[in-house]
Amino acid sequence: MVSTVIPVRPFDLVIFGATGDLARRKILPGLYRRLAAGQMPTTARVIGAARSRMSQAEFREAARAALEEFVDAPALDAAQVDTFLATLDYVPVDATGEDGWAELAAKLGERPDHIRAFYMSVGPNLFGVIAERLAGCGLATPPSRIVVEKPLGHDLASARALNLELSKHFEEHQIYRIDHYLGKETVQNLMAIRFANAFFEPLWNSRHVEHVQITVAETVGVAGRGAYYDSAGAMRDMVQNHMMQLLCLTAMEPPARFEPDAVHDEKLKVIRALDPLTLADTVRGQYRGNNEDGSYHDHVDDPASRTESFVALRAHIANWRWAGTPFYLRTGKRLSARLSEIVVTFRQPPHTIFPQIEALKGNALIIRLQPGEGITMRVTIKEPGPGGMRLVEVPLDMTFADALAEVGDIPEAYERLILDVIRGDQTLFMRGDEVEAAWAWTDPIIRLWTESGSKPLLYDPGSAGPIEVYKLTSADGHLWREIAA
Numbered sequence: 001m002v003s004t005v006i007p008v009r010p011f012d013l014v015i016f017g018a019t020g021d022l023a024r025r026k027i028l029p030g031l032y033r034r035l036a037a038g039q040m041p042t043t044a045r046v047i048g049a050a051r052s053r054m055s056q057a058e059f060r061e062a063a064r065a066a067l068e069e070f071v072d073a074p075a076l077d078a079a080q081v082d083t084f085l086a087t088l089d090y091v092p093v094d095a096t097g098e099d100g101w102a103e104l105a106a107k108l109g110e111r112p113d114h115i116r117a118f119y120m121s122v123g124p125n126l127f128g129v130i131a132e133r134l135a136g137c138g139l140a141t142p143p144s145r146i147v148v149e150k151p152l153g154h155d156l157a158s159a160r161a162l163n164l165e166l167s168k169h170f171e172e173h174q175i176y177r178i179d180h181y182l183g184k185e186t187v188q189n190l191m192a193i194r195f196a197n198a199f200f201e202p203l204w205n206s207r208h209v210e211h212v213q214i215t216v217a218e219t220v221g222v223a224g225r226g227a228y229y230d231s232a233g234a235m236r237d238m239v240q241n242h243m244m245q246l247l248c249l250t251a252m253e254p255p256a257r258f259e260p261d262a263v264h265d266e267k268l269k270v271i272r273a274l275d276p277l278t279l280a281d282t283v284r285g286q287y288r289g290n291n292e293d294g295s296y297h298d299h300v301d302d303p304a305s306r307t308e309s310f311v312a313l314r315a316h317i318a319n320w321r322w323a324g325t326p327f328y329l330r331t332g333k334r335l336s337a338r339l340s341e342i343v344v345t346f347r348q349p350p351h352t353i354f355p356q357i358e359a360l361k362g363n364a365l366i367i368r369l370q371p372g373e374g375i376t377m378r379v380t381i382k383e384p385g386p387g388g389m390r391l392v393e394v395p396l397d398m399t400f401a402d403a404l405a406e407v408g409d410i411p412e413a414y415e416r417l418i419l420d421v422i423r424g425d426q427t428l429f430m431r432g433d434e435v436e437a438a439w440a441w442t443d444p445i446i447r448l449w450t451e452s453g454s455k456p457l458l459y460d461p462g463s464a465g466p467i468e469v470y471k472l473t474s475a476d477g478h479l480w481r482e483i484a485a
């Protein structure tokens with residue numbers, strides 16, 4: 001099997017915040033890999049724009065250092081690195097002042113017919129400001145796109161305000177809201193598995209699916225980014241965006257076409273069908289400290305903080321397909337393993353001819369985002385050998401790294417998404433109304449917690465969260481899957 005690389009048309013990409021962490025770790029390395037793969041044309045221009053005063057040569061050297069740090073050594077080819085660095089330019093721009101805008105406009109004006117993309121790799125307080133300046137300088141031409149990333153608001157009101165600000169200067173089809181989970185190979189494969197195979201879709205409903213679990217677990221704590229995290233918490237940082245997107249792709253109806261609006265419409269319907277939660281549907285927690293590391297309170301330097309570093313939810317989608325199938329979501333810091341997965345557990349066969357089957361867990365489809373992207377089907381078979389009919393559960397494994405080894409490097413989420421921006425394909429991005437609908441569901445939960453006056457429950461580092469989390473699933477007769485890599 002050979003991976004098909006379709007080069008994109010030459011483009012001008014301006015990275016606001018090009019000296020920052022996201023640009024160094026993800027955007028520049030991702031672009032390099034696409035150039036090395038033959039997808040990014042060597043005539044494309046990547047223009048760094050940030051507050052730091054530096055020359056084009058200095059920016060290129062900074063980019064070289066970023067590639068050396070964040071691209072795997074075997075993928076670094078000296079000649080290709082030089083070719084990539086030759087596409088880079090730099091303009092010192094102050095988003096809130098006058099500096100640099102005329103120079104940026106002059107540079108872009110050299111190629112007025114090219115696709116322009118403006119990547120906002122800066123704090124969200126600057127998204128609206130930069131959009132306005134771009135329009136004021138005449139840079140927001142019809143083929144221009146802007147790229148923004150979470151946090152897209154802090155609640156429904158601020159998300160609405162941000163959408164409004166951006167929409168003053170850019171049409172919805174020009175706004176690319178990145179959720180990098182949607183750029184993951186496995187997440188897209190979830191759609192392929194569901195809609196390109198005949199045998200899953202007839203089973204994909206509450207008659208056959210007992211429950212669904214979506215887990216995003218991290219082993220790290222919040223040390224180093226405590227101030228940001230404490231103002232957000234697991235609900236805003238993970239559930240409202242990444243986990244909601246995973247839920248949508250798992251639960252949505254088949255779109256009529258694989259086109260952006262058709263996909264966005266179906267995702268939106270899922271979010272709007274989510275029942276409001278009660279306190280009994282939620283468990284939130286904060287990690288304790290241990291001998292090696294401090295507690296959540298130590299890391300955010302606030303002994304009174306009630307922000308959650310863990311949350312588990314029992315959600316219900318009130319529609320014909322899913323009524324009666326709980327969707328359990330859980331995410332947290334300092335848990336037992338780093339793991340992101342979706343597990344769809346099927347009901348037991350309606351009639352049992354093997355008594356032992358009662359003791360087995362049943363069929364499940366396990367969609368693993370990390371580590372080791374892949375999809376596994378848990379099936380029940382006969383244990384090999386003589387001695388009667390003993391049943392055993394085995395995985396049918398579709399680990400992409402093995403199955404698709406000849407395809408070569410699977411692109412990282414960011415590189416795929418940036419090139420989708422250039423291609424003008426919004427399928428794997430979030431539409432403004434989706435973001436607002438997701439806030440409209442999560443806001444009342446956060447309000448419930450605040451109004452209840454309760455504190456998050458404490459949990460041990462290296463555990464699966466507060467012990468109370470088991471009650472969420474056991475109340476329905478289900479078990480959480482172990483959090484193990």
Ligand code: NAD
Pocket residue numbers: 016017018019020021022023025049050051052093094095096120121122123124149150151
């Ligand atoms: P950072 O603080 O490392 O970098 C910020 C960049 O913005 C710097 O290049 C700085 O020069 C530039 N900048 C700041 N004020 C400016 C101004 N007035 N005019 C022009 N440039 C200005 O931040 P980061 O970690 O790279 O994150 C950037 C954005 O991406 C944030 O919104 C963040 O929430 C989001 N994000 C980051 C990551 C990540 O992995 N770092 C992941 C997801 C989302």
